[in-house]
Amino acid sequence: MNKYRIMFSPTGGTEKVAKAITKEWDNVEDIDLSIADKNIVLSLTKDDIAVIAMPSFGGVAPQLALDRLTKIRANNCKCVIVAVYGNRAYEDTLVQMEDYAIKAGFNVIAAISAVAEHSILHQYATGRPYEKDCKKLAEFGTQILEKVDKKDDSKPKIPGNRPYKKAGAGMIPKVGNLCNACGLCADKCPAGAIVKSNPRIIDNGKCISCMRCVDICPKQARKVDGFMTVVASLAIKKACSVPKNCELFI
Numbered sequence: 001m002n003k004y005r006i007m008f009s010p011t012g013g014t015e016k017v018a019k020a021i022t023k024e025w026d027n028v029e030d031i032d033l034s035i036a037d038k039n040i041v042l043s044l045t046k047d048d049i050a051v052i053a054m055p056s057f058g059g060v061a062p063q064l065a066l067d068r069l070t071k072i073r074a075n076n077c078k079c080v081i082v083a084v085y086g087n088r089a090y091e092d093t094l095v096q097m098e099d100y101a102i103k104a105g106f107n108v109i110a111a112i113s114a115v116a117e118h119s120i121l122h123q124y125a126t127g128r129p130y131e132k133d134c135k136k137l138a139e140f141g142t143q144i145l146e147k148v149d150k151k152d153d154s155k156p157k158i159p160g161n162r163p164y165k166k167a168g169a170g171m172i173p174k175v176g177n178l179c180n181a182c183g184l185c186a187d188k189c190p191a192g193a194i195v196k197s198n199p200r201i202i203d204n205g206k207c208i209s210c211m212r213c214v215d216i217c218p219k220q221a222r223k224v225d226g227f228m229t230v231v232a233s234l235a236i237k238k239a240c241s242v243p244k245n246c247e248l249f250i
Ligand SMILES: Cc1cc2nc3c(=O)[nH]c(=O)nc-3n(C[C@H](O)[C@H](O)[C@H](O)COP(=O)(O)O)c2cc1C
Pocket: 008, 009, 010, 011, 012, 013, 014, 015, 055, 056, 057, 058, 059, 060, 084, 085, 086, 087, 088, 089, 090, 115, 116, 117, 118, 119, 120, 170, 171, 208, 209, 210, 211
């Protein structure tokens, strides 16, 4: 049985969660769905298992990550779908991921929701996943391998609605005077939205507001609008006030 972590993690929270789930698994291969213009060539078998992890953006998964997932030839590979969110809500993310995983030919045997620090509004879920979250996630990972060992192919009941929630308009980061045009953000943008020859220019139509460019800029030259973040922060304050637990659907 080959084991895979298939991840879309612009700012690292989703990756932390996927690695915590697979802490007790040996020889896990990473597949990164966040590389723009990469041709994904991956063919799996029914004896393999994959953890497929994506962040929740506005209660759904990033479309670009879902589209890249469907490039994989899963051939009935077993999978666990994982929605990572910033403690507000993940709404329809898991059912949407389930549908796209099935479309790629995966056999969905479990689903997990987990909280990581909010990648725009860092005051929410700050520092998560905590050590105790990671411990719980590793336990989930072990339970999943036990299910595989028992050849239990039962389908989990996954929360969420179809049709899915409509993703709202995102916040597009702006570049400031500190930018020295090093090009790092253009190289690493998962959507290929930053012009390589002039990283000051963003294609607004391509940007998915994932915040990677803000996160990785060594000069802290990219930022989202301060006023908009205050408004967004107030809008979700109540929903974020109670810390949510990681959940396993198996
Ligand atoms: C555009 C965008 C939309 C988001 N929407 C939600 C949301 O609806 N609910 C929520 O709880 N967190 C939301 N978050 C927070 C992320 O889901 C969370 O921080 C996640 O860990 C980010 O994954 P990453 O660190 O792998 O990039 C959003 C973040 C971004 C950038």
